[in-house]
Amino acid sequence: MDIEYFKETFHLLPESNKPLYQQLYEYFKRLILNKTLQEGDQMLPEVQICEAMGLSRSTVRKTMDKLIEDGLILRRRGKGSYVTSHKLRRQINYLYNFSENMESIGVHPSSIVLECKVLKKVPDDVREILHLPPENQSVFLLKRIRLADGEPILCENTYIPYHLCPGIQKYSFRSQSLYSVLLERYLLEPYHATESIEAVFLCEKDKELLECPEDVPGFKISRVSYLESGEIFEYTTSLTRSDKCVFMMDLFKNPSPSTYPIQIKRNITI
Structure with missing residues (x-):
């Protein structure tokens, strides 16, 4: 130019x-x-x-x-x-929505659905994190590749207690937003979340799914979301390439806890 x-x-x-x-x-x-x-x-x-x-x-x-x-x-x-190379920039001091974040930086969000089903046999760690009651042990699993302008950005696994969203597996999350369906059909809206971010080495399968052109490290992001009532309604784990994602946070001196209703936990391991 x-x-x-x-x-x-x-x-x-x-x-x-x-x-x-x-x-x-x-x-x-x-x-x-x-x-x-x-x-x-x-x-x-x-x-x-x-x-x-x-x-x-x-x-x-x-x-x-x-x-x-x-x-x-x-x-x-x-x-x-x-x-510079185009990177997903995540503000991690507010609740994050992939589709809205992509649209805000001028790219088109889309998803490839790998699994969309109800689990009767739930992994022990997922059951413990979701605090599933004895009478409601089923979990909805949505496994997706999240894309920006057709380029893979995240491998994402989302677990939701099935008694909160019966029938949700019938929706097409290739074109629909999960959070929109949860809000419009089940009146479920995240109010508070805790999140951890960990540096990891991507396995061969993950590198293939994310179309890594080289041996780059990744980030594992684990998030637990709560309703306003305090009930856990979502557990999501994501993997992303480190060369495609930047995490940002606004820092303040001695913030008042009452000023920030959303609590963020950052556990960064190198």
Whole structure:
């Protein structure tokens, strides 16, 4: 991308309600997502953008900072900014929904369903984690590959006590959101969750499912979700490639427990 192409294709709209930095951000984001700007391409120097459009340095810097925050570019000291490989960026200080997260970064979410069934014989660890009552020992299992623009991102196993969602195995989760079905059909909505993240080596089967081009490590993510009543209603384990996922958290000094109703547990093992 050269400065002439930029001047021909980017048009500021002073009358727009969107701030100037937001207009510039959306322009560059669109070029990156449609691969006009590809991984490894160097971004225009900030000073050239300022001079071409008559923008302040602070406006352009704010645009670049937002592109960096969203994982779209990387700033290299003394060398400029470059388009980076596309990674799933997870804010782990709020309850996470894969489909919504994908749509927020401009990619299309989809799923490959590997298993969708009711387990009568439940693994001991799953039964203990879900605190299944003696009279309701069946569990719904949904095993999926989660994709972003057709590229595998997560191998995900979800377990839900079947007495909370009878008949749920009849739904097609290739096209439907699990959380949407749980909310709309069973009035089940996550209120609080605990999550652990662990660095792991991927086995051959997992590498095949995630289409790993090389021997990269992965992250194992384990999550237990609770209803507002405190009842456990979901246990999910996920595997993801470390080169395709970045975890982010906002940190505060001495936060008040009452300020954060969602508790997050991070156990990172190298």
